[in-house]
Amino acid sequence: MPEGVEDRPLAGRITGRTVGALGTFEVGGSPQTVRRTRSAVRRRPTDAVKICVQLQGRAVVRQGDNELAISPGQFGIYDTRRAYDLRLEGDWRCAVMVFPPDALRLPHKLIHAAMQRPHDVGAGPGAVLEYFVQAALRQTVDDSVDPGSALRFADAGLSLIGSALTADAHIDVSEPGEQARKLAVLTYIGQHLLDPGLCHHSVAAALTMSSRSLDRLFIGEKSTVTTTIRDMRLDGARRDLLASRAARSTVGAVAGRWCFSDAAHFSRLYKSKFGISPSAERVARG
Secondary structure, three states: OEEEOOOOOOOEEEEEEEEOOEEEEEEEEOOEEEEEOHHHHHHOOOOOEEEEEEEEEEEEEEEOOEEEEEOOOEEEEEEOOOOEEEEEEEEEEEEEEEEOHHHHOOOHHHHHHHOOOOEEOOOOHHHHHHHHHHHHHHHHHOOOOOHHHHHHHHHHHHHHHHHHHHOOOOOOOOOHHHHHHHHHHHHHHHHOOOOOOOOHHHHHHHOOOOHHHHHHHOOOOOOOHHHHHHHHHHHHHHHHHHOHHHOOOOHHHHHHHOOOOOHHHHHHHHHHHHOOOHHHHHHHOO
């Protein structure tokens, strides 16, 4: 719960939209402190990290032994799966993006390293994070955007975040060579998802490493190379299924495009990942 400071009445405002794995919000208010305690983490567990792009005032996140001070012109990332104190100073305003860390398709060590310090918005991908949030919020009143296009928009935001984090040369990552190889693997997979021959062995061959080396590279990550390929293809198939332009395509045709040769197997995988069958979700989304 927020706590007021500086003997001022507690005030705040929030607007937001969630599409797919990505939530976008603009938040502002009076000086206050927000605490997520260990007991709150146990009672209301989450699987999300937050990026805060500071537009006005200052935010200070204390999490464990790390203190992250975010000033206007900077953004920071912190983990809602762990306890933290967030102190918001002055008349503050920030653009916030919320998402599960796995949605970034980045090595976990790189994400953890990115949490240790603020990042200058500057030029490049970080410079447009604020504008992306504003564009996402404008879509809340636009009912003409079909679900498939909205999911593509969310994926663009996640790619933007990933680019902003990987472009920051000041991130201190242990074993940087290993992290660079992981990024190369994930980039290669993303570029070849529609190739029916994409698999664990083809990825290893393309990047001139043995299958065992590729396996060792992903020890400690939640997903193996094989499950990453499958999940990224399912995400792509979902975007296509829900796009208005694909309304005349059968579920089997979309599955085939994303290299699932057995429509029934595809439907089982889809329901396991998204909690609803592809045909049922298409009907529900109209």
